[in-house]
Amino acid sequence: MLNDKLILKEIRKGNSSVFESVFHEQYDSLVKFANHFLLDYKAAEDVVQGTFIYLWENSSSIQIKSSVKAYLYQSVKNSSLNQLRALKIKDKYELQYLEAILETADDKWIDDEELIESIKQALLKLPKQMYLIFCKKYFEEQSIKEIANEMSLSENTIKVQLHKGRNSIRQILEMATSFIFLF
Template identity: 35%
Template structure:
């Protein structure tokens, strides 16, 4: 059973199709997400996010294959991103524990110093590279969204992000564990 996402019928028909699609796929997508994440609430949140994005993009979204395969692929990608985020948070926790109390004076000084060094490192990046990095990490845009906004290819965004991260790692080598926690999270477009 396939449901049109951007049907030319009236808004009521589109809403009814969307609601039917939600009812038809939610439970199975939730079960699929749970097998990956092993967390009921997080699985539910992931599936709801996928449906929210689908609804928000319904007028411009072009699904090449079936809606079912699109939904499962979206849930899979979002689950992988969540798992990566868990690993980054865990690495930061271990780093923070190894460094001592986060409330200590030394940590506060390190964080302020990191902010200063981060600002300096950002200033040293080439303009396009800096813009792409800021859109990705500070505005939380996916590579495809950055490419569309800037009128460049996704491949260019990927290359520029790689360059930015490489240069930032060099500039912030002393703060690498904290830098990794704050900024290094792979985005799948």
């Protein structure tokens, strides 16, 4: 604990050699840690580098209660989880784009008939129950609870089916077209 207080004190003073020492000592293990969450080595490196930048730039206001190492791991974990939340938001927008393509017949809005046809074909390749759940959720805009009640299934089953449906559509589209969905 005393060593951590000295490290933080030196970083607050702007001692770059102490900061670099902590960076080199912790970097690889923090990247591996972040990669367990993100499953993307480059993104993990970005998260860790961002954590160290934040530490350097905000060292005067950071309160470390346990150790610098524990602080870094917690910061990397939080940043990784925030990045995953951001990806879910991105995925939601891509799914809305997919829905918009499927619902529109306006050639002026989208002129890729091959893409529209590929999406329709991908939906038709889903297992019957998955297709029904997918349509109820995204075209009839029913809630998971409503679908579960209507189909006499658990809400968890509906969630799993929706997740598998999105993955199946993505895989079918990746094979059928050069258009890649990341949802």
